[in-house]
Amino acid sequence: MSLWLTLAVNSIALGGLLFLLSAGFSLIFGLMRIPNLMHGSFFMLGAYLGVTFLDKGVTFWLAALLSGVAMALIGSLIERFLLKRLSGQELPQVLLTLGFSFIIADLCLMIWTGDPWQPATPAELRGALQVAGLFFPIYRLAIVAVAVVVAIALWLLVDWTRLGAKIRAGVDDPPIARMVGIPVSRLFTLVFALGAGLAAFGGVVGAPYLSVYPGMDAEMLPLALIVVILGGTGSLVGAFVGSFIIGFLFNFGQAMFPDLAYVILFLPMVLVLVLRPQGLFGKVVS
Amino acid sequence: MSGRAPRLAAIGVAIVLLLTLPAWVANSYYVNVASQILLWAVAALALNVLVGYGGLVSLGHAALFGTAGYTAALLLQAGHGHFVADFAAIGFTLLVSAIFAILSLRSTGITFLMITLALGQILWGIAYRWASLTQGDNGVNVTTRPHLFGISLATADAFYYAVLAAFALAVISMAIFVNSPFGASLRGTRDQPRRMNALGYNVWLIRFLAFLFSGFWTGVAGLLFVYYNQFISPQIMALQTSAEILLMVISGGTATLLGPIAGAAIVVIMKNVASAYIERWNLVLGVIFVLIISFMPDGLIPGTTRIWRYGWQALRARIASARSVRRAGAS
16 A cells, blocks of 8 residues: 555655656647757756755755746757757757757766765754655645646636746747737747746756656657657646656556666557547647 | 768778778777777668668667667577577567658657657667566676687687678668659658659658668668677666767768768777776766857868868958058058
8 A cells, every 4th residue: 555655755855856857848848839858858957956955055945936037048049049040940949959958968977977866854854744644745746736736826826927928929820920019039039948947947847756867868859759649749737647657657657667767658658649649638629 | 083082992991991000000999999889880771771861860769770789689698699689689670660661750850759759769768667577777798709600709819800890881771772763752752752752762762771770780780889898777768878879970071972871980099098087978968069059060170171261261351351451552
């Protein structure tokens, strides 16, 4: 019983982290049509920056925020000065982001070496909550809480604010949006920065759980991809549901069939592609 | 006709040079580098079928490459003969290619790319994590190379000729493919999928067959690779390999026959040279990607010609303006 419970709690926590990772990916990929293969790198580099801040004595949440802001800046610079010039050209965008993912991976290996870093769980989040005789580790619950808060904030931002309306207008019809005075180009940079920042923030929040190690980028990117394919590109609800499905499958799969954990991840993706190629919550693009 | 003669002459010289390479290179290290170039050229040609002629950018080809290598290596390790192992490897790679194609051809463009990437990473994950089957990170050793027509391929020279033969077959099949009605219809699905559909072509089937054709040669390249290295590990199936093959295709210029071959030569030589001086091949690879995309988005060879021509024109313009200034000063 307690094993299943632990697995379930871990799954929800991983789902929360995956949401932080893939929400931005879904927005960038679904709304802006940019195949951002750096997204796993943002997560990893963010986590490395975070552990460095922690090492310098910064508190946990501040380190996560600082790392998110730093990565948002880096992301917006890459978008503004390199990706923007390639707008609409998919192959060059793929190659550019792929190139950056290699550069970031190698720089991280140079700076932070090949050994994994695992920061301690912040003091205020250690221990467990006791509910109805069952123990729930506070840190895992905190990850989920953060993910839910971010999800609600993003949903409010995109669906209920003026800024979100402008972003949606810019996505639906960029020329007309520009004509009515919406700064589409600047908004896209903002969305990209937001996605990069969220990924980095997720990387730091997840660091005490997943630790940070070389190759993490290449592991997180396909997870984000599967989440987005599963949930439907550009759909925040899809990213949210997809994240938790993958979180559960990954943890339970690894516990029950350790050899085949990756194959199990792959099954729902295959099903969705065959039965509903636009994803669970995706819209059909004409 | 006059434009064709130098081209044919160049091809003739290239064939003679390739056939006599072990004789004038003499050093087995360089013969091995040549084998590497040729086997990667086969992989690049195969990917170019999809990227160049089909307009479908796959980032999952390293997984197909590795599938062939792993199948052969595991069957050989289990005690099967080379003949069985090689045929099974190609057959299984074709099967995996078909599955990849069925799933990824649900879409085109970046979604196609993302699906092939995800599928490729999953196969990498199997090779890496399913340790009871693939021996995980330790990889699989292949102790012997096969005999071909009674000749052992154990030496660098003999293996080079085997790779050259496979490479020649690949080039010939690509040339036939490009000039065939099928090649033309694939280009049609790249440029005008709707019109092709309206004309009664089965766009999906054309793409599917192209994927199988690409998968077949990728499998052959993977087989050559595993015999060349006599070892295979999950690393070869990682995204980086797919990216390297894609770089070969792009850097040489897509949708040409010679482009991917030139690209394979450039990348393999750079990799060999770079790894002799620095450990950071990934960094170099990344910087090359970023530089190519920023300055020569049409590929290294067309890009270099363009920049060369541009520079030449700028130089001439400057000389001309300098002259006119001088003339103006004189008058």
